[in-house]
Amino acid sequence: MNGHAIAIKDQLEPYLFSPRHNLLSAIKEAFGTLGFDLVSAERIRVLGGLLKVTALPSAVAGEVRFDEIAEFKSIPQFSDLARKHVNVEELTEWVRQLNEKCRNGVTKDDCAKCLQQPVSGLCLMRIWHPCLPGYLPQPHGPTELGDINANITIKGRQKQMIGIIKRRDGRVKGLLGYKQASGKEILRQTVTQFIRDARASVLAVVVPQDIEPQFKADLIYLVRLVGKQITFWSTNELASAAYASASDIVSKGHPLSWYKS
Numbered sequence: 001m002n003g004h005a006i007a008i009k010d011q012l013e014p015y016l017f018s019p020r021h022n023l024l025s026a027i028k029e030a031f032g033t034l035g036f037d038l039v040s041a042e043r044i045r046v047l048g049g050l051l052k053v054t055a056l057p058s059a060v061a062g063e064v065r066f067d068e069i070a071e072f073k074s075i076p077q078f079s080d081l082a083r084k085h086v087n088v089e090e091l092t093e094w095v096r097q098l099n100e101k102c103r104n105g106v107t108k109d110d111c112a113k114c115l116q117q118p119v120s121g122l123c124l125m126r127i128w129h130p131c132l133p134g135y136l137p138q139p140h141g142p143t144e145l146g147d148i149n150a151n152i153t154i155k156g157r158q159k160q161m162i163g164i165i166k167r168r169d170g171r172v173k174g175l176l177g178y179k180q181a182s183g184k185e186i187l188r189q190t191v192t193q194f195i196r197d198a199r200a201s202v203l204a205v206v207v208p209q210d211i212e213p214q215f216k217a218d219l220i221y222l223v224r225l226v227g228k229q230i231t232f233w234s235t236n237e238l239a240s241a242a243y244a245s246a247s248d249i250v251s252k253g254h255p256l257s258w259y260k261s
Contacts (some may be wrong), residue, residue, distance in 0.1 A: 001190065018192075021218060021221055023216060024221070028181065032089045033182060038041060043226065047248040049108065050177050050202075057235050062221075062223065062224045062229060062230065062260060063228070063229070063230055063232070064154055064202065064218045064229050064231040065231070066231065066232075066233060066240075068154060068155070068235045069152050069153065069231070070153035070154070071132055071133060071150075071152055071153060071155075072130065072131065072240075072241075073241075074244075075131060075240050075241060075244040076240055076243060077123065077240060078236035078237070078240050078243065079241055081239065081240065081243055084113040084243070086090050086243060086258065086260075087257070087258045088239070088260040089163070089239060090257065091142040091239050091242065091243065091259075092235055092236075092239050093260055094242070094256075094257075095127075095208045095235055095238045095242055096168050096208045096235060097168075098123055098124045098127070098167065098211070098238075099123055099124065099167045099210060100123060100124055100125070100152060100165045100166065100167050101123045101124075101127075101139055101146060102114070102119070102120035102121045102122065103120050103121070103240055105245070106120070106139050107139070108138045108139065109135045110145040111125070111126075111136070111138045111139065112136070112138075113135070114126060114252075115129060115136070115138070115240070115252065116252055116255050117252055117253050118252070118253045119155070120138070122249065122254055123137075124147075124165045124206060125137035125138075125147060125148060125166065125237070126197060126245075127238065127241050127242045127249070128148055128150075128245070129245065129246055129248075130248055131149040131241050132148075132152070132242050132246060133150075133151075134150060135148065144199060145162055145164075145189055145193040146162040146200075147163055147164060147165035147206070147238065148162070148165060148206065149161070149162055149200075149205060150162070150164035151248045152202060154202070154229070159200075159201045159202050159229075160199055160200045160201060160202070160204070161200060161201075161204055161231075162194060162197065162199075162200040162202070162203060162204070163203070163204035163205070163206050163233075164185075164186055164189050164190075164194075164203065164204070164205055164206065165207070166182040166185065166186060166206070166207045167182075167208070168206070168207065168208045168209045169181065169182050169209065172209070175209070175210050175211060175212040175215075176207060176209045176210065176211050176212065176215070177212035177214070178212075178215055183211075183215060184209075186205055186219070187246070190203060190222060190223070191222065192221060193224065194223070194228070195223070195225075195226050195228070200228075201227075201228050201229060202228065202229045202230070203223060203228065203229070203230045203231070204230075204232075204233055205219065205231070205232050205233070206233045206238070207233075207234060208235045208238050209231060209234060209235065210233065210234055210235065211234065213224050216232060229231070235249045
């Protein structure tokens with residue numbers, strides 16, 4: 001209950017409780033000793049003194065790996081980049097310096113022009129074109145969700161994906177978590193916007209920085225509660241996408257010091 005005490009007069013009253021990560025693990029472990037497998041049962045609630053367990057379809061697995069997305073099957077894995085004569089260290093450092101958008105005040109027209117010729121510097125939105133078919137980089141308003149929007153295919157099923165893009169927090173030495181401003185904003189958008197958005201079923205968290213394991217686990221747990229999925233694209237995935245898009249980016253006049261055709 002997040003440290004709050006609530007007086008309950010009658011345990012059979014219709015109070016609905018959602019177990020947090022530690023209690024959820026304990027419930028699954030307890031049922032496991034009795035021979036019940038609750039791995040796929042992520043909707044577990046306590047209502048009116050009863051434990052309610054709802055099994056989710058096997059296709060809803062919570063986290064989706066980058067290499068499970070069909071549109072990225074042709075993108076080289078990060079581990080393969082060195083064999084392609086890429087200066088991996090220079091590439092990853094370049095990715096870490098990218099911002100969500102090239103500059104303040106950028107417009108949708110600017111983003112459209114950037115696909116044909118340099119308008120300003122590159123950004124984290126630009127490197128996903130043309131990796132994602134039909135995706136067009138464009139800025140959004142402060143109350144809108146979706147720095148990146150596209151249809152993706154997972155296990156043969158097409159799904160609508162919405163992404164939250166955050167630049168690397170240079171003040172953080174180490175992993176990104178709840179305490180940083182970017183982490184708080186990712187959590188806020190996940191809870192207040194993505195979970196309630198009926199259009200999208202997959203959330204992409206895009207940040208050129210590794211994420212704390214507990215933070216990642218909690219985000220996975222949250223989207224599982226509503227039968228949705230989440231995928232994390234950090235430095236390695238961004239580097240792979242940047243390499244895959246490099247020839248297109250260079251052909252439009254953007255210089256890339258780490259890229260050799």
